[in-house]
Amino acid sequence: MNPSLAVIFLTLFSGSGFGLMAIVALVNDFHIDGGLSPLRTVVAVVLALILVTIGMVSSTAHLANPKNAWRAFTRWRTSWLAREGVFAVLFYPVAITYLGWVFFTNKDQDSVALVLGNASAVLALVTIFCQGMIYACLRTIRQWHTPLVPANFYVLGLALGATLLASIRLMLAGPDRTLIGIALSFLLAAAIMKAIYYFWIGRPSGTTLQTATGLSRGKVRLLDQGHTFGTFLTREFSNSITPIAAVRFKVVVYVVGFMIPAGLLALGLYEPLGILAILAPLSAFIGIGVERYLFFVEAQHVVNLYHGRAPASMPMMHPNLRANPTAEQPPRRLVPSYQKR
Amino acid sequence: MRLGLVIDLDTCVGCHACATACKEWNASSITAPLTDYDPYGQEPSGVWFNRVRHYEVGEYPNNKTINFPMSCMHCENAECVTVCPTGASYKRPEDGIVLVDQDKCMGCNYCSWACPYGARELDHESGTMKKCTLCVDRIYDQELPVEERQPACVLACPAHARLFGDLDDAESTVSRTVRDRGGYALMPELNYNPTNQYLPPRVRPAIATNDLARPSLARKVKEWVNRVVER
């Protein structure tokens, strides 16, 4: 799939914002490390709102016809994309009311604040679920059509949120042991979930060019795509990377996305990090941004089969199972048929 | 009623007449225009509702070229419609035709992700999704003679490889042809239940090649001259 920045930013930033909101509610509910002070709650909720807004704004950037975007809330009965929009929009008034209440009353432990905070957190978590289902419900893209996708969105969003909050705590030198413990557990859980996902998508899928065309009497191969240059379909769906490059990117995801933030947070337990603590969420955002890039670029739509691009680019697949290893890197400029000899 | 196309892979000659006729009709039809990008330039591209691909099946000498036209299958279980957040994509209950309301579409591409057959293409000029309409503005047009109330592609096909009709009616020409020739739907495992059906190529004995005489000297010279003169 085309790894456009708009969708990468949408899922990355709004996911982390919603994750942060959920962690804030959790911390205040259970007085983790003494809970957050009202001022810190306000800062964290503002940060969450900013992150969610970055995500939402960048999502409208990939619309070809944004003037109709308001209609996107109408089909919530069937469409996960509409549901995501509805819940994201419901999230704002509740979260802003929560923010206002804490800011003006300077209380974040009274029952009103707790109810509002938890309501925002629930809406945030539901939105992450819808976001994951947008991808997981597509039967056309095997790498997405799995319950692992919403599960991954959850742990990654919560890991980002927890890392953010823990690093803020570190910078302000507040009590932070349990908070760091939570962040470390989410980072670990995210790393494990991602590993399960990466092994899962490495398996070959059942659909081939033979079943796609129904021509089962012999080997089927593409003679001609029927068009001289790219089409909407090739631009939107034919992105892929070589298995080697995919492995390298995965190393980046694990080192930059999980290990460096976890290492920094663990270090923060023993040494005062001060402003350096900001490096933990920064590194996590970069690494998980790369993870999001991989999530899109590794996804192979079934229509690629009709273009003769069988699961060659699937990472971690045994070379003998790859249909056509030379198709991994399609030539950038196709030769028009009238120039072919 | 479930209107759709039946495509005969045995007789399709791969001339792209259906695709061209489709483009011609629909360039001024209900979802017009079908924008072309760089049409006379180095890398021409554009919106098409119908694309013909060419495959080879089997190994030489038992091989055969199969020309494979594909357009919207007007699926029974059209996931492209259920995923659309704006309600721009819809399936007409009366005849099963799947359409995109150009006034509602916001160009999010989501429906094209949900379509396994590559039937939907975004028009970057209008910012909306476009797809085969089954020539809904032809097939019901009372002004046209009855025999012309068919999709443009079906009328254009010189090999009669395309049939149009009601696949719900068990005795219609399309249904009978599908029954007789063992027509099938593409990628049934995805459960989109496409309406369009494909008729498999007939099995014919391979043409023997081992008894072909070696070319004579005169023929070799002629072929050589041909090659030289062409350059």
Ligand code: SF4
């Ligand atoms: S072929 Fe694609 S666009 Fe047409 S109805 Fe089926 S899923 Fe929708």
Ligand code: SF4
């Ligand atoms: S591109 Fe248009 S028709 Fe397709 S899902 Fe988005 S709004 Fe619906």
